[in-house]
Amino acid sequence: MDVTTDAGAPWLIAGLGNPGPGYEMNRHNVGFMVADLLAERIGGRFKRHGKAQAQVVEGRIGPPGPGSRRVVLAKPMSYMNLSGGPLNALRDFYKVPLGHVVAVHDELDIDYGVLRLKLGGGDNGHNGLKSMTKAMGAEYHRVRFGIGRPPGRMQVADFVLKDFSGAERKELDYFVDRAADAVECLVVDGLERAQSSYNS
Numbered sequence: 071m072d073v074t075t076d077a078g079a080p081w082l083i084a085g086l087g088n089p090g091p092g093y094e095m096n097r098h099n100v101g102f103m104v105a106d107l108l109a110e111r112i113g114g115r116f117k118r119h120g121k122a123q124a125q126v127v128e129g130r131i132g133p134p135g136p137g138s139r140r141v142v143l144a145k146p147m148s149y150m151n152l153s154g155g156p157l158n159a160l161r162d163f164y165k166v167p168l169g170h171v172v173a174v175h176d177e178l179d180i181d182y183g184v185l186r187l188k189l190g191g192g193d194n195g196h197n198g199l200k201s202m203t204k205a206m207g208a209e210y211h212r213v214r215f216g217i218g219r220p221p222g223r224m225q226v227a228d229f230v231l232k233d234f235s236g237a238e239r240k241e242l243d244y245f246v247d248r249a250a251d252a253v254e255c256l257v258v259d260g261l262e263r264a265q266s267s268y269n270s
Contacts (some may be wrong), residue, residue: 080140081131081257082166083108084157086175086198088231089147095233097217098150100246101174101198104215105143107250116145122159123148132258139257142166151197154205161206171210172253173202176230180216182238183245185252185268187213189261195226211256215249 085105086098093099109116114127125145132138142164146153161171169189175198180186190209193199202210220229234242252268 076167078140079167079170080142080164081170081172082142082144082157082161082164083172083253083257084144084146084153084174084202086150086153086173087145088150089145093231095239096231097176097234098230100176100215100217100249102145103242103246104174104213104249104253105145107246108141108253109143111250111254112141112143114143116143118147119144119160119163121163122156124156124160126160131254137258141257151201153198154201154203157202158205168207168209169211171202171206172213172256173199173210174213174249174253175199175215176217177214178217178219178226178230180214180218182216182218183241183248184216184270185213185249186216187211187252187256187261187265187269211261213249213253213256215245 085101087102088099109127112129114129116125116127119126124147127143129141130138131141144160146156148156175196189211193203220226252264255267256264
């Protein structure tokens with residue numbers, strides 16, 4: 071049984087995306103972008119994990135001392151629709167309670183750059199979340215990064231696998247930075263504080 075109140079347990083922060091340079095700037099890969107920035111902030115570099123099909127960075131988030139939290143940043147290398155297997159393997163390996171799992175992902179039903187944080191819920195057609203929920207249950211945290219709906223008659227699959235537009239890229243760094251701040255706030259201060267600060 072998960073002990074979600076165990077403050078000493080590590081957190082698993084999963085940036086969702088697809089591996090490989092061809093996907094790097096895709097809207098679907100914004101979770102990877104946030105994970106990369108968090109890794110930079112804690113001074114770590116992603117390395118392949120021996121027991122799971124994922125790249126990980128271990129470190130601490132928050133103020134030095136008792137206020138800091140042990141975190142494992144993860145990027146599944148399995149492609150989006152199979153994210154759950156590698157992440158659940160990491161959760162077992164690091165003994166992470168489900169309530170300490172955070173998925174950072176793109177969200178179609180929110181305007182570009184808007185953030186929403188929540189615990190549990192459905193997958194809203196997102197294949198990464200669908201895979202995670204199937205592998206470990208739904209009661210994990212989500213940091214939802216709005217990418218908006220596709221224009222005109224463009225298919226959703228085409229839209230999420232396209233790079234951010236030139237106009238979107240002008241603000242992308244700012245929004246990714248803000249999403250990384252939201253993850254840190256969630257881990258250190260809890261969901262309620264993070265929602266009141268970052269749900270816009």
